[in-house]
Amino acid sequence: MCLFGRLIRDFIPIHPGKYQNHKTWQETLASHEEALHNQHMRDAERLSANIRIIPPLTIGDWIRIQNLKGPHFTKWDKTGIVRQFHQYVVRVDGSGRLTLRNRKFLRKSLPVITRAPLTMALKQEVSMLTQVTKSPHGQIQTPTRPPQPDDQNLTKPSPWKSPCRSRTFP
Structure with a gap:
């Protein structure tokens, strides 16, 4: 504070904008960033080789919801309607509850029509x-x-009778 007349935010006592890194540090930083970029691109190619692209849902689509709790967490046993896009707010049939689900836990389906x-x-x-x-x-x-x-x-038909002997109560 004594040098510049104000609080200094870092440990280097020099005016902001006047500090220049040494050339070797700049080259090291650039090579390190390039290596990280190459590694990131290799990982992205490796991971995207086996993915399945799921088409987005629209508001009002009938869907099946994967059950995420209990012993049968891989069953698609609930149905509902999409109410909001991206985070997928879904109104569940029956209870009317609004739930949040990611796209991978939703599957587009046809509406359920019950017949007499x-x-x-x-x-x-x-x-x-x-x-x-x-x-x-x-x-x-x-x-x-x-x-x-x-x-x-x-x-x-005659009423069903038990094979054991019957008891009479007073």
Whole structure:
């Protein structure tokens, strides 16, 4: 502080901008930086040889999310919709929770559409429609309906009884 009349930030007591490194130090620094650059480029080529480029997702894409916790952490068991790009904020189906995931833990998928189960009568109607055949004379023959079980002939199943002896309680 006595030399320049102000606080000095480094250990070299010289005015900023006036200090010049010796030529050997400048050459050593340049060769060291070049060696590090070459090493970095070799590492980049080696590491990029086996990578898979994943296309980016857009906002609103349906995705599957890899489960990162528990015994089954490699399962893709959750689904959701992308809400934010880059850090990938995802709204999970069912709970509605917002989660953050990296791109490698997300997989684009089709939306899940649930259908109502077909009843037995509807399945029979569909199978009858698909069994339409042509006769040798060129006329279309439709199969007759399969015989329906009579409600009177049905017997109710007996209640299940335990093979062990039964106890009676007072």
